[in-house]
Amino acid sequence: MNDNGILGSSVPRKEDFRLLTGRGRYVSDLVLPNMLHAAFVRSPFAHAAVQGFDATAALAVPGVKAVLAGDDPAVVGVRITARSQMESYVETSQPLLAWPKARFAGEAVAVVVATDRAIAADAAELVDVDYEPLPVVVDPLAATDVTDPRAAVHSAAPDNVFLRRRFEGGDPDGALAGSHLVLERSYRINRQSGSPIEGRAAVASWDAGDRSLTLWSSTQVPHVARHALAVLLGLAEHHIRVVAPDVGGGFGVKGSVYPEEVALCLLAMRLGQPVKWVESRSEHMVAAHHARDHAYRVQAGFEADGRLTALTAVAVCNAGAYSVYPWTAGLEPLMAGGLLAGPYRVAHYRCDVSGVATNTVPAGPYRGVARPATVFVMERVLDAAAARLGIDPVEIRRINLITPEEIPYKAATRLVHDSRTYGTVLDGVLKRLDYQGFRAAQAAARDEGRLLGVGFAVYNELTGMGRASSPGPGVTFRPGHEVVTVRLDALGGVTVLTGASAQGQGIETTFAQIAADTLGVSYDDVEVRLGDTAGGGFGFGAFASRQAVIGGGAVLRATEAVREKLLRIAAHILEASPADLTIVDGRVRPIDAPAARSVSVATVARAAYLDTQRLPDDEEPGLEATRTYDPIRGTFAAGAQAAVVEVDPETGGVTLQRFVCVEDAGRVYHPTIVEGQVAGAVAQGIAGALFEHHIYDDDGQLQTSTLADYLMPSAAEFPSFELDHIEDPADNATGARGVGEGGTLGAAAALANAVSDALGIDVDELPLSPEVVHRAARRAGQQRPSPG
Numbered sequence: 163m164n165d166n167g168i169l170g171s172s173v174p175r176k177e178d179f180r181l182l183t184g185r186g187r188y189v190s191d192l193v194l195p196n197m198l199h200a201a202f203v204r205s206p207f208a209h210a211a212v213q214g215f216d217a218t219a220a221l222a223v224p225g226v227k228a229v230l231a232g233d234d235p236a237v238v239g240v241r242i243t244a245r246s247q248m249e250s251y252v253e254t255s256q257p258l259l260a261w262p263k264a265r266f267a268g269e270a271v272a273v274v275v276a277t278d279r280a281i282a283a284d285a286a287e288l289v290d291v292d293y294e295p296l297p298v299v300v301d302p303l304a305a306t307d308v309t310d311p312r313a314a315v316h317s318a319a320p321d322n323v324f325l326r327r328r329f330e331g332g333d334p335d336g337a338l339a340g341s342h343l344v345l346e347r348s349y350r351i352n353r354q355s356g357s358p359i360e361g362r363a364a365v366a367s368w369d370a371g372d373r374s375l376t377l378w379s380s381t382q383v384p385h386v387a388r389h390a391l392a393v394l395l396g397l398a399e400h401h402i403r404v405v406a407p408d409v410g411g412g413f414g415v416k417g418s419v420y421p422e423e424v425a426l427c428l429l430a431m432r433l434g435q436p437v438k439w440v441e442s443r444s445e446h447m448v449a450a451h452h453a454r455d456h457a458y459r460v461q462a463g464f465e466a467d468g469r470l471t472a473l474t475a476v477a478v479c480n481a482g483a484y485s486v487y488p489w490t491a492g493l494e495p496l497m498a499g500g501l502l503a504g505p506y507r508v509a510h511y512r513c514d515v516s517g518v519a520t521n522t523v524p525a526g527p528y529r530g531v532a533r534p535a536t537v538f539v540m541e542r543v544l545d546a547a548a549a550r551l552g553i554d555p556v557e558i559r560r561i562n563l564i565t566p567e568e569i570p571y572k573a574a575t576r577l578v579h580d581s582r583t584y585g586t587v588l589d590g591v592l593k594r595l596d597y598q599g600f601r602a603a604q605a606a607a608r609d610e611g612r613l614l615g616v617g618f619a620v621y622n623e624l625t626g627m628g629r630a631s632s633p634g635p636g637v638t639f640r641p642g643h644e645v646v647t648v649r650l651d652a653l654g655g656v657t658v659l660t661g662a663s664a665q666g667q668g669i670e671t672t673f674a675q676i677a678a679d680t681l682g683v684s685y686d687d688v689e690v691r692l693g694d695t696a697g698g699g700f701g702f703g704a705f706a707s708r709q710a711v712i713g714g715g716a717v718l719r720a721t722e723a724v725r726e727k728l729l730r731i732a733a734h735i736l737e738a739s740p741a742d743l744t745i746v747d748g749r750v751r752p753i754d755a756p757a758a759r760s761v762s763v764a765t766v767a768r769a770a771y772l773d774t775q776r777l778p779d780d781e782e783p784g785l786e787a788t789r790t791y792d793p794i795r796g797t798f799a800a801g802a803q804a805a806v807v808e809v810d811p812e813t814g815g816v817t818l819q820r821f822v823c824v825e826d827a828g829r830v831y832h833p834t835i836v837e838g839q840v841a842g843a844v845a846q847g848i849a850g851a852l853f854e855h856h857i858y859d860d861d862g863q864l865q866t867s868t869l870a871d872y873l874m875p876s877a878a879e880f881p882s883f884e885l886d887h888i889e890d891p892a893d894n895a896t897g898a899r900g901v902g903e904g905g906t907l908g909a910a911a912a913l914a915n916a917v918s919d920a921l922g923i924d925v926d927e928l929p930l931s932p933e934v935v936h937r938a939a940r941r942a943g944q945q946r947p948s949p950g
Contacts (some may be wrong), residue, residue: 172834187294189363201282205264208862232261266482268448302518324491331574332510337472341463361441366430370640383703414527437460451526455480482524511574541911579796590824611949617915619908625900626711627796633706643792645699646716650785654764661701682745707900715791715895723787799899803908814936828899843905851910
C-alpha cells in the first residue's frame with residue numbers, strides 16, 4: 163500500500179449522503195409494475211400435524227390472486243437442506259411452507275397473494291388450517307430425554323440431537339486429577355435475536371421470455387442465495403440475479419436463506435407478476451432466526467498460583483426446529499467447542515458439544531456466534547478461581563494469557579493464534595480504568611452503603627477466515643475468498659466491482675479508500691458497486707468479520723495489478739522505467755524528481771483506451787484487473803473490556819457506570835468506522851447481558867413477541883463508552899483484523915463479573931435481570947451495607 167493519506171483517515175463515508183438525506187434504496191422502497199403483495203399464514207402451534215387447508219374464504223376476498231399452501235405439489239417437492247461433512251450430523255430438511263407438520267409457533271404454513279399488502283394480510287386470517295397438536299419440547303436439556311416418539315421434532319433425529327462432537331487435546335482427566343483446585347460450575351445463557359431496524363424483505367420477479375428470475379432481498383449473502391435458488395428451483399445460476407440494495411442492518415440474522423424468499427420466487431414464476439413481502443416486527447420476532455440459548459457444565463483445574471491446568475466442558479446449544487441453510491445446526495455448538503478457551507493457554511482440554519432440536523425458532527448466525535456465551539463461561543470460571551485461590555482477578559488473567567513469545571500458538575483445538583496483544587489490550591483497559599483508584603473508590607462507596615463492582619473480560623475473535631478455517635465448521639463449502647474487479651476508465655475514474663455486500667458497516671468507503679490509496683488518485687474518483695450478483699465477481703457476503711480482511715485484500719490485489727499496468731504505460735510515455743515512477747495526487751512522476759516531467763493518470767488511461775498508438779507494442783488496451791484473495795488462515799483480533807456497576811441487592815437493579823473497551827483492530831483504515839463498529843457491538847453485547855431475553859412457555863409460545871416484552875435498550879441505558887485501539891498489523895494482505903463482532907464478546911462476562919464483585923456472589927446465568935440478580939443476592943444472603 164502507499165502512503166497517500168487516505169488510509170487511516172476518517173474521510174466522509176461514501177454511503178452517508180444517500181442514507182442521511184433519505185435517498186437510501188431499500189427493498190421496501192421497490193415498486194414494480196403489476197406488483198403483488200404476499201402475507202404468510204403462520205402456525206399458532208409449536209408442534210402440530212397439519213392435516214388440511216381451506217382457502218375458500220380467503221380466495222373470495224376482492225383483490226386476492228392466489229393462496230399457496232404447504233400441501234401444494236409445487237411446494238412439497240422443494241425443501242431447504244443444510245448439509246454438513248460432520249459424521250455425527252443428522253441431515254434434515256425445511257419445507258417452504260410447513261407440511262405435513264409445523265415445528266415451531268410462527269412457522270409459515272401458507273401464503274396469500276393480493277393486489278395490496280393490507281388485503282393480503284386480512285385474507286391470510288381467513289385461511290382455515292386443520293391442526294392436530296403434538297407434544298412440545300422447548301428446553302434443550304429436556305429435549306434429549308423424551309420418551310414419546312411424537313415429541314421428536316424430526317423423525318430422523320429421535321433423540322432430538324442434530325449433531326454431537328468432542329474437541330479434545332492433551333490429557334484433561336489426568337491434569338484435573340493432579341490439580342490443586344478443581345472448580346465445577348454450570349452456566350445458562352439467554353436466548354436472543356438480532357432485531358435489525360429493517361426486518362427481512364424481498365421482491366421476486368420472473369421473466370418467462372428468457373426464463374430469468376430476479377430477487378431483491380435484504381440479505382447479507384446475495385451469491386449464496388443465488389446458488390441456493392438455482393439448486394432449489396432447477397434453474398441455471400446465470401438465469402438468476404439476486405440484488406441486495408441498501409440493507410438496514412443484519413447482524414447475521416439476514417445471513418441465511420429463508421423459506422419465505424424461495425416461496426416468493428415460486429409465486430412470481432407461477433403468477434407471472436412480481437411478488438413483494440416485507441416482514442412485520444411481530445413476524446420477525448416469531449420467525450426470524452434466534453441465537454445463543456446455551457447450557458454449560460464446566461470443570462476447570464488450577465495450580466495454587468492460578469495457572470490453568472485443564473478445562474473440560476459439556477455444551478448444549480438450542481438449535482431450534484430446523485438446521486438453517488447454509489450454516490447448519492452445528493454453527494453455534496462447533497464454534498463454542500472450538501473457541502471456549504479463548505486467549506488463554508490450555509494444554510489439556512475437552513469439550514463435548516451438541517446441537518439440539520426443539521420446537522422453537524431455528525437458531526442462526528447472530529453477531530458473535532456462540533462466543534459471547536463462551537467468553538462468559540471462561541471469564542466467570544477465572545473470577546471464581548481467583549476468589550477461591552485469593553488471587554486478584556487481573557493477575558489470574560495475566561498468568562494464563564498467551565504471550566507474544568508463544569506466537570504462533572497452536573491451541574488444543576488445533577487453531578493457531580497469531581495475536582501478540584492479549585496482554586497489551588488488558589493493560590490498556592487497566593490504564594484507562596485506573597484499577598487501583600477504583601478499588602479505593604469501591605471501599606469508600608461501601609462505607610456509604612453503596613455496592614460497586616468491577617469486572618473484566620479478555621477475548622479473541624477469529625476474523626477473516628480463509629480456506630483453512632471456516633465460520634461454519636463442517637459445511638460443504640469454504641467461504642474463504644472474494645473476487646474483485648477494478649476498472650480505471652478513459653477519464654481516470656475508478657470503479658470497484660465486488661461480490662461483497664453491505665449492511666451498514668461502511669464497506670463502500672473502506673474499499674474506495676484502498677483503491678484510491680493504491681492508485682494514488684482522489685478518493686472522490688472511486689465508485690464501489692456491490693450487493694448485486696450481476697454486477698461484480700463472486701463473493702460470499704457479509705458475515706464473520708471478513709469483508710475488510712478478505713474483500714479488502716481482493717480490492718488491494720486487483721488495484722495493484724491496475725497500478726502496475728498504469729505505471730508500465732506511463733513509463734513508455736515518459737521514456738522512463740516503471741520502477742522509477744510513483745503516483746501522487748493523480749499524477750505519475752519520477753520518485754526522485756518531483757518537479758520533473760509528469761503525466762496525469764487520466765492521460766495514461768486515455769492512452770490505454772482511446773490513444774492506443776501510445777501503448778507499448780506488447781501491452782494490451784484497457785486498464786482493468788480481476789483478482790481473488792484468500793488469506794488461507796484467519797487472524798485473531800484481541801480485545802479486553804471492563805465494566806463498573808452499582809448494584810442494589812434489594813431490587814436487583816444494576817446501574818452501568820462505566821464501560822471500557824480496548825481492541826486490536828490491526829491496521830485501521832477509517833478510525834470513525836472502526837469506532838462505530840466497536841461501539842455498536844459493545845451496545846449489542848450489553849443489551850444481551852442486561853435486557854434482551856426471548857422466553858418460551860411450556861407450550862412453545864413465545865412470551866416476548868413484541869418490543870414491549872423483548873427489552874431492547876435505547877441510548878439512555880448506556881454510559882459513554884471509553885474505547886481505544888491497538889494497531890498491530892495482521893499477517894495478511896491489508897494488515898487488518900476484523901472488528902465487526904468483537905465488542906459483543908466480552909460484555910456479558912465483564913458485567914457478570916462486575917455484579918459478582920459488587921455482591922460477593924457467583925452469577926451463573928444471563929441476562930442479569932433484576933430478578934436474576936435479586937435471586938442471586940438472596941441466595942448469598944447479601945444485603946445493602948449500612949453506611950459508616
